[in-house]
């Protein structure tokens with residue numbers, strides 16, 4: 001299979017080693033689930049998992065829950081409920097929404113607050129090796145000591161600092177030696193949950209969570225690491241820095257895979273802008289098959305704008321596919337589905353080109369309808385339609 005690698009900026013041949021694939025996808029921060037941006041990312045990776053399994057690979061899919069975070073603490077304060085109750089509640093909603101979308105659950109679903117010992121071990125090693133420093137009970141990663149920092153995002157220092165500041169960095173933190181240094185461990189604040197550590201009570205930084213959880217379950221080299229494109233910097237850049245200097249093993253990740261952002265009109269869909277389209281609201285109007293067909297009609301690397309009319313059009317396609325899959329048998333000459341199957345699989349092989357795969361599936365359904373009208377045997381073709389539809393996560397029910 002060929003996949004685009006954000007690190008090399010090229011489409012590469014992905015060759016799983018020993019028939020096994022370790023996949024890590026950055027999971028939700030459970031306070032605003034589940035909006036269309038989440039749905040796009042997790043439906044794309046669900047389709048990747050289904051396709052890799054169809055090819056015969058043993059996939060181990062790890063997806064974390066960032067169940068401690070500033071956003072969770074702020075939201076829980078506004079709602080007047082305990083932070084961990086909010087996290088549990090929102091994660092339960094997310095699991096329901098994913099099941100409704102026929103997204104297969106990950107094989108491992110670790111929660112950050114259950115993995116803190118592993119994070120502390122990495123921070124200790126980074127301190128010993130001179131890539132981190134302790135200051136006022138917090139520990140920071142020293143970007144000036146790491147000439148490789150910036151390899152994933154391909155940004156220079158000023159651009160990295162500007163982007164980090166837009167995404168939650170505190171450049172004026174007086175405990176930092178460099179404004180771009182990022183926190184590995186943050187000292188406890190009053191009224192915030194904390195865990196014991198060699199540097200006093202506190203909680204982990206966000207980036208270290210994913211280094212610890214990905215390497216614990218998938219080893220020092222992860223085959224495919226994914227997430228939304230807004231995670232390239234600083235989150236994934238920081239994960240590479242921490243992980244490679246902890247293990248001494250390069251690369252930390254063979255293929256970095258990023259999904260495009262979902263907008264509403266001209267704006268990015270985000271909690272802070274208050275323009276979220278929630279999965280459960282869309283599923284009151286449209287079938288899960290229609291929503292999956294709609295999401296997968298966009299090339300996964302591109303950003304796009306959500307339109308309800310687009311889901312309605314996908315509903316017509318879902319009806320077309322379903323009618324073909326459920327049509328009755330006949331005894332005339334058989335319709336051979338192999339040309340459409342070949343097109344479908346070639347499309348997914350080509351950097352998960354789901355729009356082209358959907359077109360092949362639609363054409364197969366059209367051929368089935370035509371053959372049916374001519375009194376031909378469509379049993380094999382209908383079976384193929386179901387099997388290929390299943391790779392896209394369609395139930396065709």
Ligand SMILES: [Zn+2]
Pocket residue numbers: 025026027210235
């Ligand atoms: Zn992550």
